Amino acid sequence: MTIETQLLVVDPQRPDTAVLTRAAAVIQAGGLVAFPTETVYGLGADGLNETAVRRIFQAKGRPAHDPIIVHVAETADLPRVAANVPQMAYELAARFWPGPLTLVLPRGTAVPDAITAGGPTVAVRCPQHPLAQALIRAAGTPIGAPSANRFSHTSPTTAQHVWDDLAGRIELILDGGPTPIGVESTVLDVTGAAPLLLRPGGVTVEELTAVLGPIHVFERQGKAPAAMPAPGMLDRHYAPQAELRLFTGPETAVRAAMRRTIALERENGRGVALLLAAEDVPYFMDLDAPIGNVGSLQNLSQVAQNLFRVMRELDVPATDLILARDFPAAGLGLAIRDRLRRAAQRFISTG
Ligand code: TXA
Ligand code: MG
DSSP states (O other), rough: OOOOOOOOOOOOOOOHHHHHHHHHHHHHHHEEEEOOOOSSEEEEEEEEEEHHHHHHHHHHHHTTTSSOOEEEGGGGHHHHHBBOHHHHHHHHHHHHHHSSEEEEEBBBBTHHHHHHHTOOOEEEEOOHHHHHHHHHHHHHHHHEBBBBTTTTTTOOOHHHHHHHHHTTTTSSEHHHHHHHHSSEEEEEEEESSSSSEEEEOOSSSHHHHHHHHEEOOOOOOSSSSOOOOTTOOOSOOOOOOSSEEESSHHHHHHHHHHHHHHHHHHHHOOOOOEEOOOOGGGGGGGGOOEEEEEEOOOEEEEEEEEHHHHHHOOOSTTEEEEEEEEOOOOTTTHHHHHHHHHHEEEEOOOO
């Protein structure tokens, strides 16, 4: 079934009241509204309405066993969706909310199975983006929202990305401009004895450690983990249509290996594009290959902001293969590296 998708441009700082009223009405009627958060665009539905949440899965083509984050406007709304909230969660909320941190908590009774995938926990986030805040408040209900992309595709950082993936499948897209952080929220499970990082994201491990002390970090080494440890760790995500090959190792070795691969794959008649840091670009200028420059190694916030957009821009029919460089794991680098690893089909270790 195709539905008519409306796209409305909104000033996030001063959202038009009529637009907010319309968006809130869509949510309250069980419809779907895509909206910007500070991380990526989300695909929102009334988080307490089972039927509405089921429509998210349909629109995305997402398997029902993958649970969804509910978004609240403030910490005071936590009891609407979670039960027996541990003290540690309140400490983390006081420090990081509103912001790009998602807490996995014991599930509240009002939360439908569609949100939790039938599990005993619920993931909750309080976004900081003014348009996300305004929408949740106007709707008057917690909003369930995954990233607003087709399942396993690259997450959207602009309204155009949402349109490309979901036009004809959802009622409304609120265009509040590009999202400032560009990678999704950090997902932290605080239901166990010790906090467990399920997904690195906008709040860095260093920031969490400053509050919690050392935390357990699961870092994927490339291939899928032997057993699926938990939701939030699904592999083969964030993927372009073209094959993505990730090069790790010392800079000079990475660059040399990329150049060899370009020559070889071109002989095989394959279209090769490059996902590079600004510092790499001069080494590839002579090759006449499409280059996606995500920004300087000295500015990982900029790299995070550009990453998904550049992945989408390189992913055109003429591109069979994207060669990407790896990034250092410090700060936001851990989230950047995680997304590249999930998107990659092959890993080339050099040096
Ligand atoms: O930044 C973000 O988190 C964005 C914006 C829209 O808020 N949302 C987002 O949602 O990235 P999604 O569905 O694309 O990713 C949420 C991740 C998934 O990997 C899911 O498995 C995990 O969080 N998750 C959701 N509920 C969970 C739960 N109860 N326990 C463990 N993981 C959970
Ligand atoms: Mg997602």
